[in-house]
Amino acid sequence: MNILVTGGAGFIGSHTLIELYRAGHTAVVVDNLCNSNSESLRRVEGIVGVDGIPFYRTDIRDREGLERVFAMHRLDACIHFAGLKAVGESVERPWEYYENNISGTLVLVDVMRRHGCKNIIFSSSATVYGDPAEIPISERCPKGRCTNPYGWTKSMLEQVLTDIQRADPEWNVVLLRYFNPVGAHPTGRIGENPNGIPNNLMPYITQVAIGKRPELGVFGNDYPTPDGTGVRDYIHVVDLANGHVCALKAIERACGLGIYNLGTGHGYSVLEMVRAFERVNGVKIPYCVKPRRAGDIAACYSDPAKAERELGWKAKFGIDEMVRDSWNWQRLNPDGYN
Ligand code: NAD
Numbered sequence: 001m002n003i004l005v006t007g008g009a010g011f012i013g014s015h016t017l018i019e020l021y022r023a024g025h026t027a028v029v030v031d032n033l034c035n036s037n038s039e040s041l042r043r044v045e046g047i048v049g050v051d052g053i054p055f056y057r058t059d060i061r062d063r064e065g066l067e068r069v070f071a072m073h074r075l076d077a078c079i080h081f082a083g084l085k086a087v088g089e090s091v092e093r094p095w096e097y098y099e100n101n102i103s104g105t106l107v108l109v110d111v112m113r114r115h116g117c118k119n120i121i122f123s124s125s126a127t128v129y130g131d132p133a134e135i136p137i138s139e140r141c142p143k144g145r146c147t148n149p150y151g152w153t154k155s156m157l158e159q160v161l162t163d164i165q166r167a168d169p170e171w172n173v174v175l176l177r178y179f180n181p182v183g184a185h186p187t188g189r190i191g192e193n194p195n196g197i198p199n200n201l202m203p204y205i206t207q208v209a210i211g212k213r214p215e216l217g218v219f220g221n222d223y224p225t226p227d228g229t230g231v232r233d234y235i236h237v238v239d240l241a242n243g244h245v246c247a248l249k250a251i252e253r254a255c256g257l258g259i260y261n262l263g264t265g266h267g268y269s270v271l272e273m274v275r276a277f278e279r280v281n282g283v284k285i286p287y288c289v290k291p292r293r294a295g296d297i298a299a300c301y302s303d304p305a306k307a308e309r310e311l312g313w314k315a316k317f318g319i320d321e322m323v324r325d326s327w328n329w330q331r332l333n334p335d336g337y338n
């Protein structure tokens with residue numbers, strides 16, 4: 001299939017491009033580069049051995065721009081990564097988050113249907129479960145109250161896309177709820193490139209390892225978890241990327257609406273992540289315990305059985321590969337793509 005990949009220059013999008021080409025698909029990338037660098041696309045081309053993946057520096061809110069892309073290419077489906085994703089920033093700038101993520105998706109979906117392209121895979125998040133009613137979290141678990149505008153954009157867009165599919169069964173909509181993506185491509189050529197001080201655990205750890213930050217702050221050690229620190233379901237970004245290729249097969253089978261968790265099913269605490277990083281990479285990570293971070297929950301990990309049953313997808317990489325590849329990327333690219 002020929003796939004429109006919005007946000008394709010970003011962290012998960014760039015890894016997904018590789019798996020798409022490896023599976024025999026082709027792609028057209030739309031990204032406004034507000035949180036990425038087109039160097040990632042050049043590196044993807046090098047890894048897959050393809051010259052010139054079509055790339056448009058276009059905002060998904062720009063209707064005319066998207067119309068031009070659809071006029072130039074016959075597109076079978078869209079994998080929609082484009083969006084703003086910084087939780088703290090979304091609390092400070094809610095309008096910008098709702099406008100970018102929600103208006104952008106509404107424009108995108110309208111242009112898609114005008115061109116008869118009614119297949120979409122949407123990047124959702126485990127954040128839609130809020131403080132989950134049960135753990136491990138299966139897709140039967142009800143959605144919860146999000147703690148920030150970013151989370152609400154995901155929850156609302158899930159509803160928008162669900163309603164659009166219900167009203168017009170020609171649509172195939174796959175909502176993928178990612179748990180905690182980490183790692184990088186094993187080549188060390190592409191990876192996560194956060195701006196400023198990282199909010200997420202893994203890029204913070206790698207920046208401590210490379211000496212950019214003196215120590216890791218562990219946000220709370222009094223949670224009701226085995227060692228008191230927060231437990232999450234970390235998933236290697238290459239596994240996550242492959243989840244999108246499997247979701248495309250469901251679209252080819254005309255799946256209608258599909259909702260899937262993409263996680264490993266295993267929870268690791270902050271201190272387990274630190275120890276795994278130190279053991280595998282032989283680098284010390286100094287840390288100090290800080291107060292809990294507002295909005296954090298104690299534990300969150302998936303029941304990924306539905307994705308295995310219906311999509312034939314299962315995470316293959318474990319914690320050792322996650323910490324190895326995160327460090328490999330950081331070590332080889334101390335300043336990311338800059
Ligand atoms: P990223 O910031 O690296 O990638 C998003 C890309 O979208 C960037 O390249 C950015 O420039 C682009 N973009 C943003 N707004 C745009 C717009 N209006 N028009 C065109 N391009 C635009 O983030 P990522 O980690 O690769 O995340 C991809 C998707 O997955 C996002 O929707 C994110 O919310 C979702 N997600 C990410 C995580 C995570 O931990 N990384 C977890 C759950 C869900």
Ligand code: UD1
Nearest residue numbers: 087125127199200201204217218219230231232270295296
């Ligand atoms: C966060 C977002 C979530 C988003 C996800 C992926 C919040 C409340 N949730 O999830 O909406 O989908 O990122 O981008 O922000 N930790 C530390 N020190 C740090 C950083 C993190 O101890 O410097 C701890 C956290 O308290 C948590 C764990 O590490 O227990 C993971 O944190 P993080 O990587 O930010 O992911 P989430 O909070 O799970």
